[in-house]
Amino acid sequence: MYVLGVSSNIKNLKDASVEFVSELFYKLFKEMYDSIPKYDLIPETSAERWFREMLLHEYSRCAAEQSSLTEMVMKSLGEKRISSLPQRE
Structure with a gap:
């Protein structure tokens, strides 16, 4: 069954749930990192910022x-029936 072109396949649902929860964790981890006091003794390079962002994304994906929480999101999304939107088989 398709709802506006999105498959209700369980794998796609799990992938979407992991991606959603991963973004939540990323925002949480980034806020936690940004709350640490920074000092100008050793300036931060763009490569270090890039590496830290990639590391936070990887940590958040593994945590998700x-x-x-991912299972709860997946269960919640899986139970939704959208009857007001056009559906196609």
């Missing part, structure tokens, strides 16, 4: 894959 192991989190029960």
Whole structure:
């Protein structure tokens, strides 16, 4: 079954749930990192910023894959029936 072109396949649903929860964790981890006081003794390079961003994304993805929050989001999205939107088989 398709709802506006999005498959209700369980794998796609799990991938979307992991991606959603991963973004939540990323924002949380970034806020936590930004709350640490910074000092100008050793200036930060753009490569270090890039590496830190990639590292935070990877941490958040790993945390989302192991989190029960992902299962709750997946269950919540899987139970939704959108009857007012056009559906196609």
